[in-house]
Amino acid sequence: MIVNEPKRGTTYHFPDFSPAQRGALLYIQRVQVETEGFLSGLDVEFSPGLNVIIGARGTGKTSLIELIRYCLGAGAFTEDAANRGRQQAVAILEGGAVTVTMRDGDSSFLVTRSASGHVTTTGTRQPTCTVLAQNEVEAVGAQAAGRLHLIDRFRANRDETAKMMSNLLAHVRSLTTEILAILNDGGRLSEQIASMSAVTADLDEARKHQQQLLDNARATEDQQLRLLSLQQDSQRLALRESVVDQSESSVESLAGALTRLASDASSVLQTWPADDQDDPLTGARFLLADVERLLNTSLTRLAEVRNSLQAARNETAQRQVQVDEASRQLRQSLEELQAGIGLTTRRVVELEEYQGQLFALQNRLSERTDRLRSVSAQRDSVQLKAEELRDQVYSDRLAIVRELNRTLAPAIRIRLAKSENLEAYRSTIVAALRGSGLHYNSLAPMLAQAAAPHEVVSWVEQNNATELGGAIGISPDRASSIIAALRAGGTPDIIASTVEDGVTLELLDGQEFKASDRLSIGQRCTTVLPILLGHHGDPLIVDQPEDHLDNAFIASTLVSALQSRQPSDQFIFSSHNANIPVLGGANRVLVMNSDGDRGYLTHAGDLDAPEIIAAVTDIMEGGERAFATRAAFYRNETVSRR
Structure with missing residues (x-):
């Protein structure tokens, strides 16, 4: 059960933070699977707007979503989800390949990826989309990298910026090696x-x-x-x-x-x-x-x-x-x-x-x-450029967070702290000190907290044991041992390590805000989903977004966000909850089935098509009799309360 969820019926009107991505509508038009594996011969078409994949468990809904992620190289919010998704996609293909057709304005292009990982494309534009596996939504709120990725989805040209930063850090690492x-x-x-x-x-x-x-x-x-x-x-x-x-x-x-x-x-x-x-x-x-x-x-x-x-x-x-x-x-x-x-x-x-x-x-x-x-x-010159780029990225993120806070208030609040996530930096120091005989598990957090990467490297290069020791409260002799260990070859990786901004997602629970890593799974999803649905531009693909959410939240907030979608949005959801396609006004519903050996598409069409109505009733409502029984029950309950 959700505690103190956003106000029922709340409609979030999100601004478009990525105008560069809105020039021509880019969406997933078609997915084809070669004649191998569980989904062999599958050929499905999607449309702009809300696409909902329905079907009994074991019919291939999740497999279809993971094949899209695999083909487009969409990545994941967590490393665990990325590994599991890749393994599932390769297993489903059984040596074959999957092809995704992307519609780009008035034209289209194909992306094909084989089970061995070979990729071919007929287009010049890099396809982008966001995919979340089942249980990945709550992981976004629990992990620092996932929360940052959530905000970065709103950043225009984020891939180009990441490449620029990677090139700058590679140059810094090379110069430090020299x-x-x-x-x-x-x-x-x-x-x-x-x-x-x-x-x-x-x-x-x-x-x-x-x-x-x-x-x-x-x-x-x-x-x-x-x-x-x-x-x-x-x-x-x-x-x-x-x-x-x-x-x-x-x-x-x-x-x-x-x-x-x-x-x-x-x-x-x-x-x-x-x-x-x-x-x-x-x-x-x-x-x-x-x-x-x-x-x-x-x-x-x-x-x-x-x-x-x-x-x-x-x-x-x-x-x-x-x-x-x-x-x-x-x-x-x-x-x-x-x-x-x-x-x-x-x-x-x-x-x-x-x-x-x-x-x-x-x-x-x-x-x-x-x-x-x-x-x-x-190196100083390159580092200055990297710092300027970091400042620009932080500024972009801060603008996004402020606008999101304005939109999501008062139920959801987002905090951004510059250069707060020391995890990668700390791990780099641990790796550099491993094998030195020093207590790196205790020294690395102290050093990462006390000084920036370039400061540590400067102390090492200048053999300045006094400054290093004073920063973390140890003797110069012990600091000299650290310097000797790092000077053996750890400085290039340290100076190029990433110290990312920290993002905290908070949900109003009673009279106080609670950070997402302190929330229940349902509350975490309540916090993350409105932000996910607020981004316009990239296709958003989610496997069973209703998991851990009560029907009240789905029928109000989640459905409200779906109903507020823009013409350029494409959502592809797999779901067992009828509220999502019905109340969300699905533009296209795809019905999956399985004979035990192979999953296949039985129907695809508009929400009001007779075969789609029958499939939603049978699969999601338990059949006409169950649907009629529940309807009668709710009518009687309403009359008795009057």
């Missing part, structure tokens, strides 16, 4: 540089000692200048060798990435069925072949780069041999003048080479630092 690689590379370079920090001081000391020995030996000015020149040559050659080493490493990384891309390119487009000679992807395959050729050409060029680097390495090695030989001869001459000068000179040469390597590492670190600034600036 930043992570730069930071890791920079960390290794810093460690190497730190390990060589004493080179400069050691070299200065060795040079002083060398100069003392040269002065004692009374080496000529030419000998000293020659020695200095050879030592400088050794340092330059060491620098060149280090540059070649790092360049070869970078080239190998690039070659590996290009090899993977070239390998993936050939499988980007699916092979066209052998029995279909008309491949519409031929042009795309030629273009993709060009991409593959360019990638292979790039790999060939990289091989030439490798050869150039090897040539530079060989030349450097040859020059080093020459410098080493000249240095050896000069050291021998100087050793004859002063004992120990040869060993000291050799030490200076070694330290000069180390310093050359140090210079190369410092240059590389400077390049990495510059690249980090550049990539970080790019």
Whole structure:
């Protein structure tokens, strides 16, 4: 029984939030099933307005609805409903296919999907519709994602916005991956540089000692200048060798990435069925072949780069041999003048080479630092665009919620909270920390609640344990452990995780509003159905919307919403309740039956057609005798109360 439902007879007049979708009437005109499975050979037609599918249980009403969802890729409000619906559709097809004809203004197009998932279409417009399975209506009110989806049905261009956001977040994730690689590379370079920090001081000391020995030996000015020149040559050659080493490493990384891309390119487009000679992807395959050729050409060029680097390495090695030989001869001459000068000179040469390597590492670190600034600036720019898009989406949702509240008051109230749903964000942190040995189930909620994804990633990238620890009230040492775990590769997913707006649906129960997740199933349906029926544009398909609702609510509020439909609306309901087709003024009624092995259509037509009247009476009212008995009972009750 419904408690404090909306006022009986209330008529909701919903505004059209999606004018872009109302230009040409798009509706489901026909559904055909191939000669396989329980509904083999089924061929049904629908009309604009209210279509009601009736029939005994087990005749295929739900299966027909799930085939429409499956063919059009309509999705679901809950993951569970999506999985169950897909499984049912595939089982019903038994290897066959279903075709849906969509009417688009004055023209029509076909969408066909096989049990294996292959989709073909003759149209260019993306068909959109909303499908709710039995028991899915109440799940909408119980789950955060379902409630948000309910509001988003009113948003124009929601699919385009979702694609834009997906592309922006993919770009952010890619840039963050690069930043992570730069930071890791920079960390290794810093460690190497730190390990060589004493080179400069050691070299200065060795040079002083060398100069003392040269002065004692009374080496000529030419000998000293020659020695200095050879030592400088050794340092330059060491620098060149280090540059070649790092360049070869970078080239190998690039070659590996290009090899993977070239390998993936050939499988980007699916092979066209052998029995279909008309491949519409031929042009795309030629273009993709060009991409593959360019990638292979790039790999060939990289091989030439490798050869150039090897040539530079060989030349450097040859020059080093020459410098080493000249240095050896000069050291021998100087050793004859002063004992120990040869060993000291050799030490200076070694330290000069180390310093050359140090210079190369410092240059590389400077390049990495510059690249980090550049990539970080790019990411900031993309993140700003994503935030602006989120703000626009929130603004659109807020306008929808305000208008719905105006329309549904006082019985139903909707609240919208910006960036309130942390579930996906929290799950991403858990996944990033799993296997680290940390208590991620307790840390993830704290971190998600305390800071936005970009803040967490910023702390990780800057190794800022103080800020992170302070945000969630833990010690810097423990925060450092979190940073180390996230720096292992979790930051790209974290920064691209979605923090969605939160939607709360509330029903007036007595003197207070109760949130939909605290309501009974019937109350939840009472809250959700008026909102579902208020959207104009997309076809709405619901399996047994009367479930969990009392007849009073159906006869007043639900029927009232159906009677208020606009010419552009298409509703397809399966139902066991006669009030829906009769009081709702169904434009078309479809009667399903079954012989146990196959479900089929027996009648389809207007509500006042004789065979439809007979079917509604027999199936939904229990037959003429039962209908007459109830009618007599209600007449007698009315007379007795007077």
